[in-house]
Amino acid sequence: MNMRKMVVMSLYLIPIPVIIGSLFIGSAFHISLADLWQYYTVSHSTLSESAQIVLFDIRIPRILLVFLVGAVLSSSGGAMQAVFRNPLVDPFILGLSSGAAFGAALSVSFHLLPLIPSAFIFGILAAGTSYFAAMQNKEVSTVSLILSGVVVNGIFTALLTIVQFISDPFKLQSIVQWTMGNFHTASWEKIQISVLPMAAGLIVLLMYRWRLNVLALGDDEAQSSGVHVLRDKLILLLVISIACSAAVAVAGIIGFYGLIVPHIVRMIVGVDNKKLIPLCITLGGSFLVIIDDISRSLMSFELPIGIFTMLIGAPIFLFLMKKNHIGWNY
């Protein structure tokens, strides 16, 4: 029991070594912990100017952005699975990612809006469309919400295909690159734009973490024990959509991450959302930082992170699924 508690406690602290360790990973400059120590304790001149730029203007903002995006996608995925009472959904189920991809493509090809706002707006638009399409007599059933999400997803994917079809090869390439995840363009500016919606989303999810347990039990059960089900679901879907649209707008589509991480965390601490959400934040953020470390140091050129989350995340997930007995009923 105590051993287990220690393990869980250390999982909360895991971001610290992961973030610090990642500062020294990269193909361009070999900066060590000792170098950084000397920089702060001895003199700023111990690091060359270009090393300082790499560290402070490239690596640090990138690591922070990756961490935030990973935390947002995983905790949103965990919360969505509770809200929908369905372990198969992820934050993109309402069509948010294809909406954002279409918005990004529009911006790349026709320059109507800058890329990040365009992706963000169309992400929200897609999720909102799904929600209102599913609404009947002021009620929103889970099944109709998932169905309308699938349909909206299809619509925006079709629209994206049109834009890709009529774009020239160079624009097409940048659209495709964008959709596969693009942390190589991370910057302090991107953090500035996206930190507010993402942090607000994380805070609301942390506040609602226990109430997710009540919602996960069923609508009647939650309503009859004093939870305003419709209102709570709307608040949660709204903040999740805003936070995830912001994450997608700055990072591109990192597929299946929001599906896989909550399950991995459940295998460690169980299904109680009170523990699940905080650990989705710390582990989800850290794990994506590690994957990003691999994607930017494995080869001389950088592969998009979306590929690695699938190639690394999926086998780990399948392995854990085989190894752990999870008590899913269906």
Place this chain on the structure above:
Amino acid sequence: MSAFNLQNVSYSYSQQKVIDNVTIDIAQGKFTVLLGRNGSGKSTLLRLCAKLLSGYSGSMQCLGKELSQWNNKEFTRTVSYLGQHHRPVFPFSIEDVILTGRAGFVNFLPSEKDHNAVDEIIHDLDLNSLRNRVYTELSGGEQQLILIARSLVSKPSILLLDEPTNHLDFTNQARILTLAKSLVVKGITIISALHDPNMAFLFGDDILFVHEKIVVRDGEHTPWESPLLKKIIPSFEVLSDGNKSFIIPNLV
């Protein structure tokens, strides 16, 4: 003061009337049974009483106060509802399941007091042996016990049960209804839908017949002699041993 007082209550699900002009009074401190066949409107009536349905016509009072006047949280601390067919998805621990019954007291995170209430109810209902089990892996009867514990953890004065013995074996049916009866002795009002007439007569203090959208009480006859029972069950025989009477299907 009555637990519930309904005056000319009607309710429709998208055009289709399911409760038609019902006027009935349900007393406090009793085990009231709603006896009726599948689809007779028992569940709708209970869901109306649990404040889960809006858009009914007529007047519904709970403890002398119109339902619409009740503050939601206050209501859920007074009236607990346990629905039919609960399908659990996530393998929660039983403590987590019971704790969700305290949502009416909790703003965002449950307090020490809420956890204590869970401990107390686990002790009261003698559920310690289930404590370290996972809810989805329990048997139907055990799950129902946990859900009853969840309904009681908010310390309500009225408990609404919708077919609490559905899908349970004979022993578990008796176990659940005996527990319900013992709660009534402690002063809790129970209103329960049942479809087994013998269980209803054995455990119920007050039988309400629910038939074709209306709810009626027969004050004149014993339940098994009531003409209303014949409406619900057209063909049956009564077996009597002097003290108790049971009905069995008419075997042709």
